[in-house]
Amino acid sequence: xxxxxxxxxxxxxxxxxxxxxxxxxxxxxxxxxxxxxxxxxxxxxxxxxxxxxxxxxxxxxxxxxxxxxxxxxxxxxxxxxxxxxxxxxxxxxxxxxxxxxxxxxxxxxxxxxxxxxxxxxxxxxxxxxxxxxxxxxx
Amino acid sequence: xxxxxxxxxxxxxxxxxxxxxxxxxxxxxxxxxxxxxxxxxxxxxxxxxxxxxxxxxxxxxxxxxxxxxxxxxxxxxxxxxxxxxxxxxxxxxxxxxxxxxxxxxxxxxxxxxxxxx
Numbered sequence: 001x002x003x004x005x006x007x008x009x010x011x012x013x014x015x016x017x018x019x020x021x022x023x024x025x026x027x028x029x030x031x032x033x034x035x036x037x038x039x040x041x042x043x044x045x046x047x048x049x050x051x052x053x054x055x056x057x058x059x060x061x062x063x064x065x066x067x068x069x070x071x072x073x074x075x076x077x078x079x080x081x082x083x084x085x086x087x088x089x090x091x092x093x094x095x096x097x098x099x100x101x102x103x104x105x106x107x108x109x110x111x112x113x114x115x116x117x118x119x120x121x122x123x124x125x126x127x128x129x130x131x132x133x134x135x136x137x138x
Numbered sequence: 139x140x141x142x143x144x145x146x147x148x149x150x151x152x153x154x155x156x157x158x159x160x161x162x163x164x165x166x167x168x169x170x171x172x173x174x175x176x177x178x179x180x181x182x183x184x185x186x187x188x189x190x191x192x193x194x195x196x197x198x199x200x201x202x203x204x205x206x207x208x209x210x211x212x213x214x215x216x217x218x219x220x221x222x223x224x225x226x227x228x229x230x231x232x233x234x235x236x237x238x239x240x241x242x243x244x245x246x247x248x249x250x251x252x253x254x255x
Contacts, residue, residue, distance in 0.1 A: 036251070068189060070188045074163040075158055075163055117188050118187075119250060120192075120194055122250075
């Protein structure tokens with residue numbers, strides 16, 4: 001029995017997001033840990049898991065996925081374009097998750113702007129899109 | 139102060155913006171002037187912002203006083219030493235009077251992650 005699905009789900013999400021269609025917009029790349037010196041705009045994703053009891057012997061965890069877009073453009077349009085691509089790549093998609101069966105599709109919930117940050121006197125915009133993923137232990 | 143201490147040169151640039159279709163701004167940088175400068179003290183540090191570690195280096199430069207340089211501007215700078223240094227992009231954070239000489243002023247600047255152009 002696997003006890004945490006975050007690793008395999010992260011691999012599946014990274015595979016879906018790390019494609020030319022997105023990195024052409026987010027020129028700083030897609031990361032689960034943005035390295036020092038990562039250029040803007042870039043995408044960072046994170047996952048957490050809630051345990052949900054499956055109908056059989058295995059679990060059916062719900063994985064919450066948050067995809068963050070960071071942009072230094074002086075307006076919302078750049079971050080919005082990148083986020084739109086993120087949603088296009090993920091929403092209602094089936095993921096290949098090693099050791100699990102993806103139950104249903106990727107559910108898109110919402111996108112929210114977060115408080116702006118200032119880096120070296122330049123404002124940084126952040127948009128976060130939220131998704132839910134259910135996986136069943138194989 | 140003689141001109142001898144001003145061995146650095148700052149290319150001061152100001153923003154030119156174009157309003158986009160959703161009222162954001164596309165930025166282009168236009169050169170205001172190239173000014174001689176004396177490099178003063180500097181400090182540095184790292185912090186986490188926007189989910190990433192970044193390094194900021196703060197610089198102060200003494201220049202001849204003028205009224206048209208503001209914190210909205212930036213400066214491009216090739217350090218005179220060491221030779222062969224890359225040109226850095228400096229954000230101008232403050233324009234301060236020089237307490238010792240009314241003919242001079244101090245620019246407080248910094249660069250982030252050693253960004254070069």
